[in-house]
Amino acid sequence: MSKGTRNYELAATIANALVHHQQAAEVGDALTYLTALADGGPGDTDAGEEWLNEQIWGITQELGDYSITEPT
Numbered sequence: 001m002s003k004g005t006r007n008y009e010l011a012a013t014i015a016n017a018l019v020h021h022q023q024a025a026e027v028g029d030a031l032t033y034l035t036a037l038a039d040g041g042p043g044d045t046d047a048g049e050e051w052l053n054e055q056i057w058g059i060t061q062e063l064g065d066y067s068i069t070e071p072t
Helices: 008-021 027-039 045-063
Strands: none
């Protein structure tokens, strides 16, 4: 999800997937980080982007797809 897209539907879809389907995140964390990303701020969009990449990496590891490199 790109910073500042204002795509709240995408942010909500990602939050729903992480919180309810993968049980990989807390709802408060997901909403805070994803809303900051969608808005392009206020808030630490770099931290939000890092958090989202870590969530994706964790799910990727669980599913066993090791062809994707670890986020830096």
